[in-house]
Amino acid sequence: MTLYKLTDQKGYTGHGYIKIRWYKDFEPPRLSGEGKLCGSGWYHAYDHPLLAILHNSIHANIKNPKMWIVKAAESDIG
DSSP: OEEEEEEOTTSEEOSSSOOEEOOTTOOOOOOOOOSOTTSTTOOOOBSSHHHHHHHHTTTTOOSSOEEEEEEOOGGGOO
């Protein structure tokens, strides 16, 4: 499944609890899928690029975001 992930212009995402730098051919570490959706157990990614942009202001509020295309197995989506 194709997902869309937003980061800052340097490729970083996260709010203190887990900072991850995304880059070309990066395979993100597997997270636990536990806890609150905005917590350290989850990544924010969307199934449409417009949803990523529209939700940015209420989820991460990244100024001038960079969008990444991410491949994920449906079994990894919560």
